[in-house]
Amino acid sequence: MKWRKYTIFTTVEAEDLVSMMLMEHGVEGVQIEDNVPLSDSDTKGMFIDILPEMAPDDGTSRVSFFLHLKEAGSDEEIPADAEKCAGPDGAEVGSDAADRSDAGSAADNSYSIADRLWTEDEIGELLAKVQEELAGMRAYTDIGEGRIEAGETEDTDWRDNWKQYFKPILAGGFLIKPTWETIPNEYAADAASGALQVIEIDPGTAFGTGSHETTQLCLRAIEKYIRGGEQVLDIGTGSGILGIAALKKGAAACMATELDEMCEPSIMDNIAYNGIGEDIFSLLIGNVIGDEDVIRAVRSMAPSGYDVAVANILAPVIVMLAGAGQVDSFVRSGGIFITSGIIDTKEAEVVAAFKANPAWEIMEINRQGEWVSVVARRK
Numbered sequence: 111m112k113w114r115k116y117t118i119f120t121t122v123e124a125e126d127l128v129s130m131m132l133m134e135h136g137v138e139g140v141q142i143e144d145n146v147p148l149s150d151s152d153t154k155g156m157f158i159d160i161l162p163e164m165a166p167d168d169g170t171s172r173v174s175f176f177l178h179l180k181e182a183g184s185d186e187e188i189p190a191d192a193e194k195c196a197g198p199d200g201a202e203v204g205s206d207a208a209d210r211s212d213a214g215s216a217a218d219n220s221y222s223i224a225d226r227l228w229t230e231d232e233i234g235e236l237l238a239k240v241q242e243e244l245a246g247m248r249a250y251t252d253i254g255e256g257r258i259e260a261g262e263t264e265d266t267d268w269r270d271n272w273k274q275y276f277k278p279i280l281a282g283g284f285l286i287k288p289t290w291e292t293i294p295n296e297y298a299a300d301a302a303s304g305a306l307q308v309i310e311i312d313p314g315t316a317f318g319t320g321s322h323e324t325t326q327l328c329l330r331a332i333e334k335y336i337r338g339g340e341q342v343l344d345i346g347t348g349s350g351i352l353g354i355a356a357l358k359k360g361a362a363a364c365m366a367t368e369l370d371e372m373c374e375p376s377i378m379d380n381i382a383y384n385g386i387g388e389d390i391f392s393l394l395i396g397n398v399i400g401d402e403d404v405i406r407a408v409r410s411m412a413p414s415g416y417d418v419a420v421a422n423i424l425a426p427v428i429v430m431l432a433g434a435g436q437v438d439s440f441v442r443s444g445g446i447f448i449t450s451g452i453i454d455t456k457e458a459e460v461v462a463a464f465k466a467n468p469a470w471e472i473m474e475i476n477r478q479g480e481w482v483s484v485v486a487r488r489k
Contacts, residue, residue, distance in 0.1 A: 112178075112179045113176050113177065113178055113179065114176070114177045114179050114228075114233060114260065114261070115174055115175075115176050115260070115261040116174065116175055116176075116177070116237070116258055116259070116260055116261075117172050117173070117174040117258070117259045117261075118172070118173045118174075118175075118240070118244070118256070118257070118258050119170070119172055119254060119255040119256070119257045119258075119259065120170075120171050120172070120173055120244075120253050120254045120255070120256060121169050121170060121171055121252050121253060121254040122144050122146055122167070122169050122170070122171045123169070123251060123252050124171070124247060124251050124252060124253045124254065125142050125144065125171040125173055127247060127251060128173045128244070128247075128253070129142065129173055131240070131243050131247075132173070132175050132240070135236055135239055135240065135243075136226060136236070137175045137177070137236075138226060139175065139176065140173055140174065140175050141173070141174040141175075141176075142171060142172070142173055142174075143171065143172045143174070144167070144170065144171040144172070145164045145165050145166065145167040145168065145170075146167050147164070147167065169254075170254060171254075177226075177228045177233055177236075178226065178227050178228060179227075179228060179230075179233070180227035180228060180229050237258065240258065241258070244256045276288050276291075276321065277291060278291055278293065278294055278297070279321055279326075280297070281325070281326040281329040281330065282326075282329055282330040282333045283305075283306060283307055283333050283359075284306070284307050284308075284309055284329050284333065284355055284358070285297050285301060285306050285307070285308045285309070286309050286311055286321075286329075286351070287308055287309065287310055287311070288310075288311060288312065289310050289311065289312040289383055290312075293308065307355070307358040307359065309351060309354055309355055309358060309384060310380070310383035310384050311349055311351055311354075311380055311383070312376065312379060312380065312383065322481075323478040323479045323480075323481040324422050324450040324451045324452075324478075324481045324483070325351060325352070325422060325450075326478060327450045327476055327477075327478050327481065327482075327483035328352050328420055328422045328448055328450050328483060329351075329352070329355055330476070331420075331448040331476070331483060331485055332352060332355050332356050332359060332418075332420065332448065333355075333359060335418055335446045335448065335485075336356050336359040336360060336361050336418060337360070338359075338360035338361070339360065339361070339362045340356070340360075340361040340362060340416075340417035340418050341361070341362060341363055341365075341411075341412040341415075341416045341417050341418075342356040342357075342361045342363065342364040342365070342416060342417065342418045342419070342420070343364075343365050343366075343367075343408065343412070343416040343418070343419040343420070343437075343440055343441075344356070344364055344365070344366040344367070344419075344420050344421075345367050345398055345419065345420070345421040345423065345431065345437070346367065346368060346369065346421055346422065346423040346427075347366035347367065347368050347373075347377060347393070348368065348373065348377075348422070349373070349376055349377065349380055350366060350376075350377040350380045350381055350391070350393075351380070352420050352422060353366045353381075353391060353420075354380060354381060354384050354386060354391075356418065356420070357384075357386055357390060357391065358384070361417075361418070362390065363390045363391070363392070363411075364390065364391050364392070365392050365394065365408060365411045365412065365416075366391065366392065366393050366394070367393075367394045367395075367396060367397075367398055367404065367408065368393065368394075368395055369395070369396070369397055370395075371395045374393065374395060377393055378393065392411060394407055394408065398431075398436075398437075398440075399427075399430055399431070399436065408440060409439075409440065412440070414442055415440065415441055415442025415443070415445060415488075416440050416441050416442065416445055417441075417442065417445050417446070418441075418445060418446045418447075418448065419437050419440060419441050419445070419446070419447045419448070420447075420448040420449070421437070421447075421448070421449050421450075421451070422449070422450045422451045423449075423451045424451050425451065425452045425453060425456035425459065425460055426456075427451075428449045428451065428452060428460050428463070428484075429459060429460055429463040431449070432447075432449075432460065432463040432464045432466075432467055432470065432486070433463060433466075433467060434467050434469065438467060438469035438470065438488060441488045442488065443488055443489065444487065444488060445487070445488045446473070446485060446486070446487055446488075447470070447485070447486045447487075447488065448483065448485050449483065449484050449485070449486075450481065450482065450483040450484075451481075452481065452482040452483070452484065453480060453481065453482070454477065454480045454481065454482055456482075457475070457482045457484075460482070460484055461475070461484060464484060464486050468489070469488060469489055470486040470487070470488065470489070471486060471487045471488075471489055472484060472485070472486050473485045473486060473487050
């Protein structure tokens with residue numbers, strides 16, 4: 111299976127027009143790359159603390175589209191249950207983000223895209239139409255170069271190659287193992303005896319493979335504070351890894367919240383991979399900050415308060431969660447709040463937020479690399 115990638119070198123001014131034109135000619139997904147600075151609304155839901163440095167905005171844009179090539183003699187067909195969810199570089203339709211190489215799931219037919227198969231002749235006709243449309247656009251907008259650059263890639267280049275970099279990871283008493291990997295020989299005995307808790311993870315489109323320092327900081331805190339029988343609240347669960355870890359250590363139940371509904375399939379797959387039932391792992395899509403329906407649902411799951419809450423999110427969000435009437439309203443007296451996702455330059459701000467709320471007592475501050483974890487106890 112091969113994909114043809116075509117990139118139109120154009121301008122920010124024309125990128126939307128070019129994208130719509132491509133859609134009108136049967137292209138099912140585009141990827142837009144430019145250097146336009148992100149606004150506050152753009153970054154609101156991003157799981158990053160420090161935005162990458164971008165080159166100065168020079169007004170240029172690259173609009174890429176991908177065509178699934180039907181090779182001569184091929185009898186491949188599109189699966190009936192295929193879902194249209196991403197382009198072949200993992201970029202969502204209309205997304206301004208560049209490659210999201212973690213967008214695929216397992217290296218099998220469980221992840222597929224309802225794309226059209228294009229013959230060589232059809233691709234030639236499409237490109238001729240696109241060139242004609244681009245020439246016509248010059249009459250009323252600046253399309254820049256208008257040049258089309260062609261490339262070709264095997265589907266595995268974008269869908270599965272990222273997996274070669276995700277190997278089993280040891281984090282305290284946990285072994286985070288990709289579902290497609292085997293347990294390394296050096297850990298096999300401890301895993302078999304239960305001395306090492308194995309967490310099976312396929313992140314799919316969700317955040318949380320266990321490789322990031324913030325996740326490892328939270329895992330070590332979970333190992334320390336979960337003793338068995340706890341009610342756990344996992345805020346911004348991502349792949350579900352922290353809630354799963356708490357249950358593996360003996361917690362009685364986990365209520366997990368997540369803003370991004372696109373993560374739900376990955377989360378539910380991961381709890382199944384780990385033999386965890388939906389009776390003890392509950393998932394709620396929504397925001398515990400300001401959404402009264404979500405807040406009521408979270409409280410209803412643990413009327414007496416949660417024993418442990420964990421949030422591996424962003425420093426500004428943790429500052430809000432540490433405030434009066436937020437997580438302190440969910441956690442019982444003596445309960446623990448484990449936080450990370452805090453870049454070291456934001457540590458003082460987070461610590462100050464906890465200290466400003468008399469409900470919290472900071473128990474410990476841990477660091478790994480440039481990342482920080484703050485653990486507090488509810489008074």
